[in-house]
Structure formats: C-alpha cells, structure tokens
Amino acid sequence: MKFEHLSRENRRSPLSVDDNQNIYQQSKKIETPFSLKLSENIRTVENIFADCSDVVHQLYRYGPDMKHTALIIYCETLVQDLKLNYLKSALQDLVTHEVGPAETITPEEVINFFDKQGVSSQSATIIEMFDQKVKDILDGRVVVLFNDWNKGLSFDALSISTRAVSEPINEPSVRGPHDSTIENMKNNIGMIRLRLKTPDFKIETLTTGEKTNTEVAFGYLKGAVNPETLQEFKQRIKCIKKEEILESSYIEELIEDSTYSPFPQYRFTERPDVCVAALLDGKIIIMVSGTPAVMICPGLFAEFFNISEDYYQRTIYSSLLRLLRIGAFLLALTLPAAYIAVSTFHPELVPTVLLLAVIDTREGIPFPAFVEALIMEVTFEILREAGIRLPRAVGSAVSIVGALVVGQAAIEAKIASPMMVIVVAMTGIASFAFPQYSMGIAVRVLRFPLMILAASLGGLGLMIGFLLIFLHLTCLRSLGQPYLAPLAPARPKQLQDVFIRAPLKILLRSPRNRNRHKNPKIIKSTDSEQEG
Known part of the structure; x- marks a missing residue:
C-alpha cells in the first residue's frame, strides 16, 4: 500500500475562528463512532485538536491512480520520527504482502484485511470511537483512518526521554539492591x-x-x-x-x-x-x-523507623540502629523544650557543676531561654530549607558554612549561648536520622508547640504536650487501622519486629502477614477524627 504524501505545507490544518470556539463543549461530544466519510472524520479531528500545533495530520493517497485517501494522526512531541517511519513501512509491507500489489489495492481490500483478519503487529489495535482515538494520540500512539471505513488503526509509537534506573536518591543503602523506581x-x-x-x-x-x-x-x-x-x-x-x-x-x-x-x-x-x-x-x-x-x-507509626537494610544486616546491628533512630526521634522532638524547661523552671535537677557551666555561658545574654531557642531554631530551619532548594553543588556548602558562621556570630554577639547552639545543632542532626522525610517534618512542626508549653509551664507543660501527642496518636487511623498498632492495641506476636528485629529464622518461619490480618477489623474514623 504505497502512500503518496499530500500538501506538506498543510500538515497541520489551519482552523477558522468559528472552529476554535466552544472547544470544551466539542471535547465532550467526542464519544461518537467514526464516520464512513474521511472528510467528516478530518473535520472532527481538527475541531478536537484546534490550536494544538504539535498534533500532526498527514493525508496520503494510495491504490489505483492514487485516488483513495487515508489520514495519519499523531503527536510529534510524543512520537519519534524513526519509530514513525518504521510503522509506515511496516504497514505498507504488511498490506502489500497480504492484500496485493500497491497499485491495485482498494479500500475494500484493506478494510477486509484489517477487519476480518485483524492486525499482525502486537502494538496495533482497532478502534471505533473518537474518545479512544483522542486518548491513543495523547498516549503517544499513531492513528490511521481510511476512507469508507468507520474504524481506525492505532499503533504504539511512544518515544520520550525518561530517566534511567539508578541508585535510590532518598534511600541509599550499603547492602541490598541498588535500583530505584523511575517516572515510567x-x-x-x-x-x-x-x-x-x-x-x-x-x-x-x-x-x-x-x-x-x-x-x-x-x-x-x-x-x-x-x-x-x-x-x-x-x-x-x-x-x-x-x-x-x-x-x-x-x-x-x-x-x-x-x-x-x-x-x-x-x-x-x-x-x-x-x-x-x-x-x-x-x-x-x-x-x-x-x-x-x-x-x-x-x-503505621512503628514502620516509619524501619529501613530495608535492617533485614540485610545482622540482628544485633539492625536492632541497635533501630533503637538509635527511635532515640533520635525523641531527642529531636524534646531536646529544645527540655532545655528550656530545665534552665528556666527546674535548675535544681541539673548537677551543680553543669549548672554553673550553663549559667556561665548564658552570662550577658539579653533574651530568655525560650526567645533564644526560638531565634536559633528559626534560623536553622531557614538554613536547612535554603540548602535543600539551592543547586546540589552549592547547597550543602551553603548550609554547612551558613550554620558555622551564624552560630559563631550569634555567640560573639551575645544573642545565643554556646549551650543553646549545641542544643539546636544536636536537634537538627537527630532530625536527619529518620528514614522517612515526612516523619521529620512532623517532628519539626511539633517541636515549636512543645517549646511554648515548656516556656509557659516548665516540666508540667512538657508532660501535657506529651499527653496530647499520645492521645492524638491513639485516636489516629491509617486506612482504618490503628496508627500505633501493634503497640496499641497490643499484638504480642508482631512486637518482635518493632523496637528490635528478631532473627530472620523466626520472622520467616512465622510470616507476619499470615497472623496480622485474621482478626483486626477496620475502624472507620468519625468526622471529628478526620478533622483532628
């Protein structure tokens, strides 16, 4: 089926102002079958893809005296020219081999071949509706329409540049697989x-x-x-x-x-x-x-402290690292608030030598501990956000140098004490120990209310904050499941993989998934829980 390409200058058919009106309304009417007349199909296609300069309409002639017409439609930003040319030649070879010489092919023979015998290519399908045609074009397929046939052919020709499989960016590991998911x-x-x-x-x-x-x-x-x-x-x-x-x-x-x-x-x-x-x-x-x-x-809450490498290392090492992450969570959440509460309300809890050292470092500081901590925490958060948004080549350098310069300048200017700089630095380092970035954001959000409670009521305010957080966690659901499971409600058989990791010979002999889903029921959240 030798095609003769028509009117290269009109490969993107221009539309009048009237055709461009009410495009949204026209797009809702495309769930209609193809017409037997190719001219009506072309008009509908032009109305649907009005002002879409990357959607190409190519009209071809074939058969005796080149009097029969066919239309090829594709989105050139999604289709590679090499694949398109291959599809054209494959379609031509397919029909000429099965139907007959290119000069004698008629629409009836082409329709009979594709309609009765189907298509030989695995990437081609027969479509009958305009909505399917539009979806295929926008999915990177090439659609072919013939005159006197109310169906169309759709060939897969998608070819866009995508990122290759590489090592995980946010979840690196020493042992285990090093491939990551991509955009495909x-x-x-x-x-x-x-x-x-x-x-x-x-x-x-x-x-x-x-x-x-x-x-x-x-x-x-x-x-x-x-x-x-x-x-x-x-x-x-x-x-x-x-x-x-x-x-x-x-x-x-x-x-x-x-x-x-x-x-x-x-x-x-x-x-x-x-x-x-x-x-x-x-x-x-x-x-x-x-x-x-x-x-x-x-x-679930406990799962946010587990990483895949826990199961690729020895049991003792994995358990120690998991306990270290849990400790880092508590440290990042409570250290600034605990320092404010102790230094402001409960200095008697601090050993005398350490208390004298803290008082000596705070000598000349014009702000109370809460204001001092608030200034340093906000400064640290700004530096951290700037380091993330800057290009990688300079982001880490800016964040590290900025922290050193700002910390040293704050100490020399008597805005912050060295002890407060150490507290803020330890809090920031601990917040980077979480495997899941989203849990780190939660800690950053909750840290400031705890600081306010500690500055207002001291240790009592800190305990009130812990109680409110714990009550919220016990009421929280994740897809209907209790967020603190298997801690609350208690499921003893699953506690062997929460704070510590039991040996694999125990975990593999007693698969968690076989025991977990026999009894627990979904608890649907009420409207008040969804708001809170």
Whole structure:
C-alpha cells in the first residue's frame, strides 16, 4: 500500500475562528463512532485538536491512480520520527504482502484485511470511537483512518526521554539492591513483578482527571492483604477519578483519615525491594505515572523507623540502629523544650557543676531561654530549607558554612549561648536520622508547640504536650487501622519486629502477614477524627 504524501505545507490544518470556539463543549461530544466519510472524520479531528500545533495530520493517497485517501494522526512531541517511519513501512509491507500489489489495492481490500483478519503487529489495535482515538494520540500512539471505513488503526509509537534506573536518591543503602523506581510506571511494575513472581500479585489501574488523564495503578498480594482494608481502600480511591492527579502525594491527602494531623499516615519509597516487602506484609502500593515515588498504605507509626537494610544486616546491628533512630526521634522532638524547661523552671535537677557551666555561658545574654531557642531554631530551619532548594553543588556548602558562621556570630554577639547552639545543632542532626522525610517534618512542626508549653509551664507543660501527642496518636487511623498498632492495641506476636528485629529464622518461619490480618477489623474514623 504505497502512500503518496499530500500538501506538506498543510500538515497541520489551519482552523477558522468559528472552529476554535466552544472547544470544551466539542471535547465532550467526542464519544461518537467514526464516520464512513474521511472528510467528516478530518473535520472532527481538527475541531478536537484546534490550536494544538504539535498534533500532526498527514493525508496520503494510495491504490489505483492514487485516488483513495487515508489520514495519519499523531503527536510529534510524543512520537519519534524513526519509530514513525518504521510503522509506515511496516504497514505498507504488511498490506502489500497480504492484500496485493500497491497499485491495485482498494479500500475494500484493506478494510477486509484489517477487519476480518485483524492486525499482525502486537502494538496495533482497532478502534471505533473518537474518545479512544483522542486518548491513543495523547498516549503517544499513531492513528490511521481510511476512507469508507468507520474504524481506525492505532499503533504504539511512544518515544520520550525518561530517566534511567539508578541508585535510590532518598534511600541509599550499603547492602541490598541498588535500583530505584523511575517516572515510567510500567518499568516500576516490571521491577516489582520481577521480584514477586506469583499470580497472586494483583495490579489494578484507573485513569484520573478529565484533562491530565493520569494513569494510577495500585497493587496488592492476594491472600496477604486484609480484605476489609482492601475494600475500604477501593471505596476511597473511587473519589479521585475526577481529580487532576500529578503526583502520588495528591492521593495521600485525598484518601487519608486525618488531613490536619502532623503525622504521616502513608509511607513513600523508591526502592522495589521495599515495595515487595510491603506487599508480603499485606500492604497496598500505589503508583502514579510520571512520578517515581511509590505510596504504601496503611502506614503505621512503628514502620516509619524501619529501613530495608535492617533485614540485610545482622540482628544485633539492625536492632541497635533501630533503637538509635527511635532515640533520635525523641531527642529531636524534646531536646529544645527540655532545655528550656530545665534552665528556666527546674535548675535544681541539673548537677551543680553543669549548672554553673550553663549559667556561665548564658552570662550577658539579653533574651530568655525560650526567645533564644526560638531565634536559633528559626534560623536553622531557614538554613536547612535554603540548602535543600539551592543547586546540589552549592547547597550543602551553603548550609554547612551558613550554620558555622551564624552560630559563631550569634555567640560573639551575645544573642545565643554556646549551650543553646549545641542544643539546636544536636536537634537538627537527630532530625536527619529518620528514614522517612515526612516523619521529620512532623517532628519539626511539633517541636515549636512543645517549646511554648515548656516556656509557659516548665516540666508540667512538657508532660501535657506529651499527653496530647499520645492521645492524638491513639485516636489516629491509617486506612482504618490503628496508627500505633501493634503497640496499641497490643499484638504480642508482631512486637518482635518493632523496637528490635528478631532473627530472620523466626520472622520467616512465622510470616507476619499470615497472623496480622485474621482478626483486626477496620475502624472507620468519625468526622471529628478526620478533622483532628
């Protein structure tokens, strides 16, 4: 089927002002079948893709005396020329080999071949509706329409530059796999499927948004996931079908139990091995096309201190590191508030020698401990945010040098004492020990209310703050599951992998996912809990 290309200067058909009007209304009418007349199909296509300069319409002639016409439509920003030329030659070779010489091919023969025998190429499908054609074009496929045929051919020709698989950026490890998820969702699913070779690993997809048409996929391991949790998740995920989703964190806020809680209720990872471990543990993973972060739900409080390397190291070493992370969490949360409470209200709790040293360093400081801590904490947060937003080549240097210069200048200017600089520095270092960045943000948010309570009521205010945080954690739910599980409610069989990691021979002989999902029920949050 030898094509003769027509009117290269009109490859993007111009539209009149009338054709450009009411584009939104026209786009809602595209759920109609193709017409037998190619001219009507061309007019509809031009109306749909009005002012889309990267959507190319190429008209060709073929058959005896080149009197028959066909239209090829594609988005040139999504399709590589090499693939397009290959598809054209493959289509020509396919039809001429099966139907007959190019000079004698008629539309009836072409239609009979594709309609009756189907297409031989694995990447091609037959489409019948305009809405499917529009979706295929915007997905990077090439659509071919023939005159006197109310169907079309759709060939896969997507070719855009994507980031190659590399080492995890946010979750580096000394031992274990060094590959990470990328922006290509199919590639991510493939890396997980390569590690989880079972038909029980289920993947379901849906498309969200009327404009973005973002592809969202969620996966779970049948037999491991709690059926009630899965049902609750599917009910919540239905509400996002009309939302314009650009990143997986959008879904987190749309389906979480408590929007205004500072604590994260879902985990994020860029490691395929972490995704597989979560699936084996009965979790649900969510992937969004165009973003490398994989969301894991439900996310429980104890799981935010675990990393994949805990299971690649020896038991003693992994347990010590896990306890160290928990200690860093408490240190980052309470150290400034505890220093304010002790130095202001309870100096008798400090040994005399240490108290004299603290008093000596505070000599000449015009501010109380709370104002001093507030100034240093805000300065440190500004330096940390500046270091993150700056280019990597200078970001780390600016944050380190800035902290040294500001700290030394604050001491010499008698704005802050050396002890306060040490407290703020230790707090900042401890906040970097969390595996999940979102948990570090929660600590940064809660640190300031605790400082205010400590400055107002001393140790009593600090205990009130701890009590309020604990009450909030006990009321919090993650996809209907208690956030503090397996601590509250207590599940003794699962405590062997919370504060310390039991030997793998015990964990592997007693899989957690077999015992976890037999009894726990989903506790649906009330409206007050969702607000709080």
